[in-house]
Amino acid sequence: MKAACTAAALLVVSPAAAGWEPTKPVEIVVAAGAGGASDQMARMMQAAIQKNNLMKQPMVVSLKGGASGAEALMYMKSSEGDPNKVLIAYSLIYMLPLSAKIPFDWRELTPVSVIALDQFVLWDNAAGPKTVKEFVQAAKAASAPFKMGGTGSKREDHVLTVFLEQKTGAKFSYLPYKSGGEAATQLVGNHTESNVNNPSENLEVWRAGQVRPLCVFDKERISYTSKVTETQSWHDIPTCKEEGLDIQYLMLRAMFLPGKVTSEQQAFYVELFQKVTQTPEYKDYMEKQALKPVFLSGKDMLKFLEEDGQLNKSLMTEAGFVAK
Amino acid sequence: MEAFGLLLHGFAVLLTGKTLVLMMIGLVLGIFVGVLPGLGGPNGVAILLPLTFTMDPTSAIVMLSCIYWGALFGGAITSILFNIPGEAWSVATTFDGYPMAQQGRAAEALTAAFTSSFIGSLVAVLLITFLAPMISSFALRFGPPEFFAVYLLTFCSFVGLGREARHKTVISMSLGLLLAGIGMDTVSGQLRMTFGTAELLRGINFLVAVIGLFGISEILLTMEERLALRGHAAHISLRVVLSVWRDLPRYWVTLLRSSFIGCWLGITPGGAIAASFMGYNLAKRFAKEPESFGKGRIEGVFAPETAAHASGTSALLPMLALGIPGSGTAAILLGGLMVWGLNPGPLLFVEHKDFVWGLIASMYLGNVVGLVLVLTTVPVFASILRVPFAAVAPMIVVSCAIGAYAIQNAMFDIWLMLGFGVVGYVFKKIGIPLAPFTLALVLGNRAEDAFRLSMIGSGGDLKVFWSNGLVGSITTLALLLLFWPLIEKLLARAGRPRRARPAPL
Numbered sequence: 001m002k003a004a005c006t007a008a009a010l011l012v013v014s015p016a017a018a019g020w021e022p023t024k025p026v027e028i029v030v031a032a033g034a035g036g037a038s039d040q041m042a043r044m045m046q047a048a049i050q051k052n053n054l055m056k057q058p059m060v061v062s063l064k065g066g067a068s069g070a071e072a073l074m075y076m077k078s079s080e081g082d083p084n085k086v087l088i089a090y091s092l093i094y095m096l097p098l099s100a101k102i103p104f105d106w107r108e109l110t111p112v113s114v115i116a117l118d119q120f121v122l123w124d125n126a127a128g129p130k131t132v133k134e135f136v137q138a139a140k141a142a143s144a145p146f147k148m149g150g151t152g153s154k155r156e157d158h159v160l161t162v163f164l165e166q167k168t169g170a171k172f173s174y175l176p177y178k179s180g181g182e183a184a185t186q187l188v189g190n191h192t193e194s195n196v197n198n199p200s201e202n203l204e205v206w207r208a209g210q211v212r213p214l215c216v217f218d219k220e221r222i223s224y225t226s227k228v229t230e231t232q233s234w235h236d237i238p239t240c241k242e243e244g245l246d247i248q249y250l251m252l253r254a255m256f257l258p259g260k261v262t263s264e265q266q267a268f269y270v271e272l273f274q275k276v277t278q279t280p281e282y283k284d285y286m287e288k289q290a291l292k293p294v295f296l297s298g299k300d301m302l303k304f305l306e307e308d309g310q311l312n313k314s315l316m317t318e319a320g321f322v323a324k
Numbered sequence: 325m326e327a328f329g330l331l332l333h334g335f336a337v338l339l340t341g342k343t344l345v346l347m348m349i350g351l352v353l354g355i356f357v358g359v360l361p362g363l364g365g366p367n368g369v370a371i372l373l374p375l376t377f378t379m380d381p382t383s384a385i386v387m388l389s390c391i392y393w394g395a396l397f398g399g400a401i402t403s404i405l406f407n408i409p410g411e412a413w414s415v416a417t418t419f420d421g422y423p424m425a426q427q428g429r430a431a432e433a434l435t436a437a438f439t440s441s442f443i444g445s446l447v448a449v450l451l452i453t454f455l456a457p458m459i460s461s462f463a464l465r466f467g468p469p470e471f472f473a474v475y476l477l478t479f480c481s482f483v484g485l486g487r488e489a490r491h492k493t494v495i496s497m498s499l500g501l502l503l504a505g506i507g508m509d510t511v512s513g514q515l516r517m518t519f520g521t522a523e524l525l526r527g528i529n530f531l532v533a534v535i536g537l538f539g540i541s542e543i544l545l546t547m548e549e550r551l552a553l554r555g556h557a558a559h560i561s562l563r564v565v566l567s568v569w570r571d572l573p574r575y576w577v578t579l580l581r582s583s584f585i586g587c588w589l590g591i592t593p594g595g596a597i598a599a600s601f602m603g604y605n606l607a608k609r610f611a612k613e614p615e616s617f618g619k620g621r622i623e624g625v626f627a628p629e630t631a632a633h634a635s636g637t638s639a640l641l642p643m644l645a646l647g648i649p650g651s652g653t654a655a656i657l658l659g660g661l662m663v664w665g666l667n668p669g670p671l672l673f674v675e676h677k678d679f680v681w682g683l684i685a686s687m688y689l690g691n692v693v694g695l696v697l698v699l700t701t702v703p704v705f706a707s708i709l710r711v712p713f714a715a716v717a718p719m720i721v722v723s724c725a726i727g728a729y730a731i732q733n734a735m736f737d738i739w740l741m742l743g744f745g746v747v748g749y750v751f752k753k754i755g756i757p758l759a760p761f762t763l764a765l766v767l768g769n770r771a772e773d774a775f776r777l778s779m780i781g782s783g784g785d786l787k788v789f790w791s792n793g794l795v796g797s798i799t800t801l802a803l804l805l806l807f808w809p810l811i812e813k814l815l816a817r818a819g820r821p822r823r824a825r826p827a828p829l
């Protein structure tokens with residue numbers, strides 16, 4: 001009897017504890033253009049949530065890639081207290097305030113969860129040098145500017161280029177394009193010699209045999225061993241360290257709510273995205289696009305953000321990209 | 325002939341009752357969103373995208389692309405009837421389409437617009453069908469110098485071939501370029517002219533400016549002049565349609581030229597807007613009496629519409645083959661593709677034949693069905709003009725405001741739109757053309773980026789614009805067009821003495 005009572009009480013209590021639920025369609029705010037890595041990830045989550053019925057309200061993707069993503073940051077900042085908007089963030093949350101003096105601090109938003117870590121790979125044209133060593137030699141020997149394509153100025157790709165220069169002594173001309181997709185096609189068309197795109201941005205042209213991955217900027221190789229092209233898997237790409245280039249960089253993919261939302265609202269999304277990470281759509285996406293699946297929330301996430309923010313700040317300072 | 329077999333396969337995929345019904349629904353929805361000024365294709369497709377998640381990819385993309393075709397057809401309606409272009413590339417259609425409507429020839433203008441849209445898309449679809457693999461490799465040849473050369477060509481063709489006084493064109497264009505600089509500069513990563521406000525960060529949205537410059541300013545002008553839309557008595561019958569069609573063969577050169585320009589610029593990403601302006605300018609340049617353009621000449625509707633739709637359609641090719649969306653709407657379709665697990669890229673054509681050829685087949689069917697649909701409804705749309713101005717004007721203003729707001733969900737954009745309305749009004753009063761201004765606003769940023777990237781890549785050497793046959797010929801053509809009025813005079817002067825000399829002998 002007592003047990004039944006408790007059970008009944010629990011039944012009554014638990015929906016109340018789950019408490020809050022969105023009453024309007026939820027907007028996933030993408031701080032990049034159409035077709036970029038953030039957009040692809042947002043679409044995957046949108047489909048995963050809808051197909052697995054994880055939320056009653058529909059989810060819509062809204063692209064706010066204006067001003068190199070600053071548009072999305074300011075939009076989130078000005079949406080204080082609105083629990084129907086989630087930002088899919090990446091390292092721009094640390095870098096933009098430093099390089100362009102955007103009045104923004106990630107602490108003004110409500111962290112929900114870190115959902116993945118993204119890799120960076122050094123790519124060149126399939127007709128170009130075959131190894132990192134040959135690549136560095138070619139860059140040093142080049143008489144015309146040796147071109148590195150990337151997304152945006154004074155951001156991840158640009159920072160990596162500066163570190164490549166520092167480690168190898170070669171000189172690169174960095175061409176800031178509007179998106180990773182553009183950087184990919186420009187490499188295929190031989191308008192640049194190389195890029196440092198995320199795996200997802202170069203995946204299709206790699207599969208078509210138009211570009212070659214030289215090395216991955218991580219401590220260890222990517223774990224996925226199933227074949228992506230006819231002969232290679234993600235795991236077959238050596239780390240840059242193995243090839244004598246000691247540069248490492250991983251980028252967060254994390255969800256944020258606007259500032260001043262209630263803890264029930266935050267809890268709802270923590271649970272939602274945890275469920276997303278268990279869907280087949282998410283797992284499939286991680287493997288196909290070579291992302292590292294992680295899930296951090298609460299204190300772990302805050303600790304991660306503080307450390308990651310410090311790291312990015314020191315990298316930006318070292319590269320000389322911090323605006324005075 | 326492999327393409328032909330694949331296309332037949334595409335039709336087979338498509339010709340099921342369910343797909344055809346979805347196609348009709350898509351077209352009607354598309355025309356509807358296209359007709360609401362400012363809402364347009366991109367927003368329509370974005371709103372309806374989640375509806376298609378539960379469908380299979382082929383049905384979903386067929387429905388979405390039909391919304392796209394519908395919106396394209398619908399966009400011409402507002403350009404002609406209200407002088408409010410829905411998409412960037414409809415701007416040139418207003419030049420002659422709107423005067424025609426004012427003269428009571430709305431039905432004729434609408435028929436011309438729909439027919440030429442159809443012809444333009446048809447040529448482009450044929451091109452996609454048979455030349456897809458070749459064209460996608462052509463698009464890859466475009467690096468920063470090539471892109472800049474194309475933008476330069478567009479700007480130069482405006483100055484050299486424009487109908488207005490050249491200094492006014494240059495003034496208008498420079499103002500547009502100035503405003504295009506607002507916001508984040510991609511190349512240096514710095515903010516420009518934002519004066520510390522968050523609203524100006526993202527720059528001035530082109531559509532917001534267009535809605536204000538053309539739509540709101542038109543309302544202001546109409547209010548001042550006469551409280552009535554002057555396009556009443558729009559009688560439409562099958563006879564109008566047939567008479568426009570009967571005259572069609574006379575304009576075959578214009579149609580062919582515009583289709584060619586459209587296809588060529590469409591496959592260079594972002595070229596669709598440039599195409600419609602260039603189609604219009606060239607038609608005017610080669611016409612016997614260029615002065616009559618802008619005063620309601622049917623060729624002035626044929627030329628930009630054919631070019632815009634040829635490029636709008638062929639712009640889907642770089643999207644599918646390279647993942648570069650050529651227009652706002654194409655960008656949203658791209659998002660849709662990814663939801664269904666289709667990654668645009670060189671392998672899409674190989675690995676997802678059903679989907680690609682189903683889509684191409686839907687371009688044929690969608691266009692034919694769309695044409696019939698809009699032509700039969702022309703009377704309904706043209707009759708909007710018979711509604712008293714006092715009733716229509718507030719509705720137009722409200723839907724303009726909704727459109728401006730919906731683009732970025734920003735209240736600031738509504739104020740911006742009103743501000744541009746006043747600017748447009750003043751410009752029209754002092755005779756400064758609006759088209760170069762809008763063109764500079766939309767292409768200015770890209771032209772600047774392309775130029776600076778070319779300079780970084782070449783180490784500051786201007787010779788890069790003549791570094792290969794492709795970029796060299798485009799740049800040279802651009803400069804020729806810029807100085808065309810001078811060259812024309814010189815040619816005339818050089819020609820006259822020679823002809824005159826034999827006389828004294």
